Amino acid sequence: MSLLEIRNLSVEFQTVGGIFRAVDGVDLSLKETDLLSIVGESGSGKSVSMLALMGLLPWTANVTADKLEFEGRDLLTISSRERRKIIGKDISMIFQEPMSSLNPCFTVGFQIGETLQHHLGLDRKARKKRCIELLDLVGIPAPEERLKAYPHQLSGGMSQRIMIAMAIACNPKLLIADEPSTALDVTIQAQIIDLLVDLQNEKGMALVLITHDMGVVAETAKQVVVMYAGQQVEQQEVDALFATPRHPYTHALLNALPERSLHLDRLPTIEGVVPGAGDRPPGCLFSPRCEFTQDDCNQSVPSLQQTDIGAFRCFHPIEYTGHGE
Amino acid sequence: MSNGTVDAVPAETRRPSALRQNLKEFWFYFSESKTAVIGLAFLVGIILMALTADFIAPHDPAEQYRECLEQPPTWGADKCNFILGTDYVGRDMLSRIIYGTRLSLVAGGMVVVLCLSIGIVFGVVAGYFRGWVDIAIMRIMDTILSVPGLLMALVLVAILGPGLLNAMIAISITYLPHFVRLTRSSYITESSKEYVIASKVSGAGMFRIMFITILPNCMAPLIVQATLSFSTAILDTAALGFLGMGAQPPAPEWGTLIAENRDLMLSAPWTVTFPGLAILLAVLAINLMGDGLRDALDPKMKRS
């Protein structure tokens, strides 16, 4: 049985301009020790889909899904009390801005302890012991002293480590990291990503890494989901994705990376913009910007096809010859 | 993310009229609060009443009907038919209240205009120069704040002499610190934004930076503050009137109405009840609307 099973998840927002579909028919399935990376540009729905899973969206959002199961339990129908028992304990999440994710009024120790008390019911002494253990685990020097520190006394990298310690406090089965390194400096960024991957191996949990940084994906993930305008356009193994992207969007996105075009005068770009609420094309959402568009692309929406070379939402996936696969 | 969802709409599909777009968005947030809409509707009603007082008031507010002294509210009687009754010299209470609306709205409006114009100048100057200019302005404002508002107004009116105009000036001075502080704080927040540096790099001078570049971006909280001050100004004008330091009889200012009928509180309670109700309803309506305005204009509270 898989740990997480999502079928046809959609999220719609009520906005001034009408209904905006932020996530459109996402399917995901995750096993116990998977490391899945979701990449996409801003507004592609990568964070919103995971927030929907956590039940953390504002009231203007309307979440629908055929199936949203965690360990066989349907997250859509259980009561919010039941849901809170799972969220934060079995599924936890870390966010992009470590500095604002911690409450500035309380010490680090208190904030980690809160989670432990709430979900595990540990007493004071056990909490303190566990806190020190956790800080040690996430590589914070002199953990005992750090427990008394307030968030403003910590740097960004330290705060993110604390956030990770809080997230893994209850030994979650699934950790969702939403752009965990984006707000940090390059050298610190590398430390945090390494830490997450190490923890994942050590704890045997599943890790979902949401990012827009292709470099991070290439160096860490195993499975990659590419999202565009709320839809999942491609899913492949990481090496295959970078070597042989099947969806034209993935292909164009990878070509736009500066390091892939060092020999060219100009960087290849994707013309146009991501479709918004008012101008969704009738067919494939990428069709107006796609260089391989044919007639059928403009008429009907491709569905996500599962094939032995990966999954993609495209009528005319890019073919490669000469690759030995 | 919240920003991204709205911004994902490409510019091409937007209506070109920014004003209409802004108004539409404003109304979307404002109309979310039913009470705010009710407040706005009531306020519009009050303003219309003030404007058309000459036509809708059944009687002249100063005319004394000597045969109908202290007449209780009556409907459809042949003689002495005054819906809200008359006062001790036989003046129609309804007409006096309707005409009083004008005085109250003018008082509120004047106070707000005075406070906004002076407060913005002081606040922007303090925010721009910082240093000792800032310290001097802010300490003066703190001094004004440290005296209870109504007491301060009373002292000022005692110096300037009673009357509606002087009452308005006195009240403006007591409200001024709020406006200065608000302008200064939002000015300082805005002045660290990059568009200001960009303006400086383009060579913009002091006045341009102060009033053209930054000030328009500080207006939202000021508008909210102005609305809420409008209602408190009405209240304080009434209070000064009641204490005999505001509008002088026979001006039908609401507070003055209560004051001149104070002795009749037991024998003719309608003469104080209805002006009191008028004050209550007007202030309530403006406050409700002000809350709605704050929700709609304060970007921090914006959802979706």
Place this chain on the structure above:
Amino acid sequence: MSVAIEGRDLKRYYEVKGEGFFAKPATLKAVDGASFALESGETLAIVGESGCGKSTLARLATMIEKPTAGNIFISGDDPHAHGGADIPRLRQDVQIIFQNPYGSLNPRKKVGTILEEPVVINRKVSAAERRQLAETMLSKVGLRPEHYDRYPHMFSGGQRQRIAIARALMLKPKVLIADEPVSALDISIQAQVLNILMDLQEEMDLALVFISHDLSVVRRIADQIMVMYLGKVVEQGDAKPIFENPCHPYTQALLGATPAVDPKLRRERVKLTGELPSPLNPPAGCAFHNRCRFAQAECSVTAPDLQMKFGRQVACHFVELAAQA
């Protein structure tokens, strides 16, 4: 070829209130001795993490701030020489674009007004001509003339950055300072904006000072590079040799920490331990010594000077050792 902008031993110190009420004010050395010379049409990339002084350098170059010591020369003129009398004239030659496209455009002004502001202030031109100039510039950055009447909030991040570029170029400056211009943008948008920058640089013969922490972008665009750490320049010279063979241990770590998609570009990850020290309280001696793998006793005592080694300027006592690694 002429030198468009030159910095000679630039220093900028700030007085910062110390901790506690009676504490002595501390000195923050935001930029501590930086020299550079940049010719028209060339690109200098300033690279470093937060607190390294790269944004302060931008403020010095744009004459927003006066250097504590050292001189800046715009086309050979020192703006601070005659009591700042030349500043208004020289400012027209140096313009800047910022990282955050949401903060850098005045939200209450129409695009046209924003673009015309520099012209209104500095030139005597009729309204019709101004509009003509603004519309030409809009089309140069890939926007349409009808965007003239819109407000910034109606544009996406990439479009706003184009508007910011257009505004910066309205006065036909000689030097353009770009402070992390593409860091906040998505990859495909980033490529578009970089192309525009490179095209306009060529067309207008601009000297471009490109401040960034993203080495994959810098590698693409820079002719010269200057790596900074806590206010000090640690390595400086032509971009190509530095990327191929970084000599300073910090440059090596920075390059190693930048995640790369292409396995060939991946360097062995030099793990940097520890946090970035606070610029208020930098370590004695070489500021990098407590994170450096080649550090020896001498490093914590004397700060190394920039010397010409291996065809570039490096500030390291053991550069021979580091360069071998």
